[in-house]
Amino acid sequence: MDTAFIIGNGESRNIYSIEKLKGNGIVYGCNGIYRDYPMLCDHIVAVNSPMYDELAQWHNNGMNLHNGITTAKNLHRYME
Numbered sequence: 590m591d592t593a594f595i596i597g598n599g600e601s602r603n604i605y606s607i608e609k610l611k612g613n614g615i616v617y618g619c620n621g622i623y624r625d626y627p628m629l630c631d632h633i634v635a636v637n638s639p640m641y642d643e644l645a646q647w648h649n650n651g652m653n654l655h656n657g658i659t660t661a662k663n664l665h666r667y668m669e
Contacts, residue, residue, distance in 0.1 A: 596622055596630070623647060 592614030596602055598621060610616050611629055618630035620640045635641040 593617060595619075598622060620644075 594610045595617045
């Protein structure tokens with residue numbers, strides 16, 4: 590797939606029906622997006638330790654086994 594969507598946590602995401610993005614490309618979300626859209630993102634990026642811990646707990650409790658979780662620390666290796 591050549592299309593990717595990157596969804597932040599700003600208020601502007603409420604303007605669009607972002608649920609319609611699923612199936613039309615890879616969907617990346619940030620931090621707590623899973624709270625409002627638990628099945629939307631294919632990958633979630635956490636930018637701080639508390640958020641990563643929260644996501645890991647959610648993921649490990651079987652709430653969402655289909656998406657990957659990436660930390661900002663892990664992203665640095667892709668930028669070198």
